[in-house]
Amino acid sequence: MKLSTALVLFATLLPFAAAGPCCNSKNGNCGDGTRGTPCCGYRTCNIFCCDCGGGCRHSISLNKFTLARLQSKHASGAEEAFELAKEADTGELTLRQYTEYMGVAADDPVYVDWFYKHDTNGDGVITVDEIRLQDELEL
Numbered sequence: 001m002k003l004s005t006a007l008v009l010f011a012t013l014l015p016f017a018a019a020g021p022c023c024n025s026k027n028g029n030c031g032d033g034t035r036g037t038p039c040c041g042y043r044t045c046n047i048f049c050c051d052c053g054g055g056c057r058h059s060i061s062l063n064k065f066t067l068a069r070l071q072s073k074h075a076s077g078a079e080e081a082f083e084l085a086k087e088a089d090t091g092e093l094t095l096r097q098y099t100e101y102m103g104v105a106a107d108d109p110v111y112v113d114w115f116y117k118h119d120t121n122g123d124g125v126i127t128v129d130e131i132r133l134q135d136e137l138e139l
Contacts, residue, residue, distance in 0.1 A: 023057070025049075040052075040058075
């Protein structure tokens with residue numbers, strides 16, 4: 001391909017790439033913890049993962065629970081978020097409580113997978129100790 005042809009092609013495609021914010025995934029994951037498809041827009045994006053309808057799925061829109069976990073590499077952030085999400089004095093967090101607190105559907109696969117990943121003993125509830133254990137394994 002000649003340089004002039006490449007420049008014309010580039011000049012033609014550039015406005016489409018720069019038409020809106022670009023929502024590229026990092027290692028296949030979006031900032032909100034979901035998988036890119038392959039882009040991280042809420043709706044369809046162009047071939048460059050730009051000009052996505054509804055904007056990008058960034059960590060800015062994360063809920064309080066996830067944000068608290070990300071802000072601290074220690075268990076204290078997770079413990080604080082856990083206390084906000086669980087019902088008073090139970091010491092446990094059910095899948096229903098977790099998805100309600102997160103404001104997502106009870107069958108949302110991203111949040112259901114996260115829940116069961118942390119429910120290490122498989123009893124259907126998460127304790128703060130299970131969250132601590134999983135956080136330590138991820139460090």
